[in-house]
Amino acid sequence: MGEDLRVVKTKRAVEGAMEKLLAERPFDAITVQAILDEALVNRKTFYSHYRDKYDLVRKMADGFFADIAALVEARKRYDVVPDSPFGAMDALYGSLLAKRRLALALWDVKCEGLDFSGELASIVEGAYLSHFGKTGAGDPVLQAKLASAMVVAMLHYRLEAGEPFTAADIHAELDVLHRRVSGSR
Numbered sequence: 001m002g003e004d005l006r007v008v009k010t011k012r013a014v015e016g017a018m019e020k021l022l023a024e025r026p027f028d029a030i031t032v033q034a035i036l037d038e039a040l041v042n043r044k045t046f047y048s049h050y051r052d053k054y055d056l057v058r059k060m061a062d063g064f065f066a067d068i069a070a071l072v073e074a075r076k077r078y079d080v081v082p083d084s085p086f087g088a089m090d091a092l093y094g095s096l097l098a099k100r101r102l103a104l105a106l107w108d109v110k111c112e113g114l115d116f117s118g119e120l121a122s123i124v125e126g127a128y129l130s131h132f133g134k135t136g137a138g139d140p141v142l143q144a145k146l147a148s149a150m151v152v153a154m155l156h157y158r159l160e161a162g163e164p165f166t167a168a169d170i171h172a173e174l175d176v177l178h179r180r181v182s183g184s185r
Helices: 005-024 032-039 043-049 053-078 087-098 100-107 116-132 140-161 167-182
Strands: none
Touching: 005 032, 005 043, 005 053, 005 100, 032 043, 032 053, 053 087, 053 100, 053 116, 087 100, 087 140, 087 167, 100 116, 100 140, 116 140, 140 167
């Protein structure tokens, strides 16, 4: 049997309140009382689910990263489909765009146990190394770090813009960047 519906609704209200507050002010300026007021829950209820506001954002981020990890795994399975090289990536980007508000709310939160953009970069690095292996032309670890930096920066830019984007769009932008950097215009 699943979680009690009252618990689900309470957690949704508390997490929604934190998301809203993070869009309005920095994490350090948010108090548990502000979360309670926004979520319309009492202190005892809050503390029955979370140790503190840090535990709350950690759980929110964990849920986000679990969803991303599932999408990365799905991408690995779809990579063998020859007629759709970007299909799985488009699904990933669509999912990220659907979680735009949460991602942007957590993006700049850096506290004990949470560095959202750093963890996202680590996921991208790991996916790169897992997909392309640790051997090959050049330095795969450096390539993973470069890919991670570009992907995380691009995701942040696109999420802030709030516009849909595809893997083909990103590939085209990277192609232009490569030509400009290499001097081939």
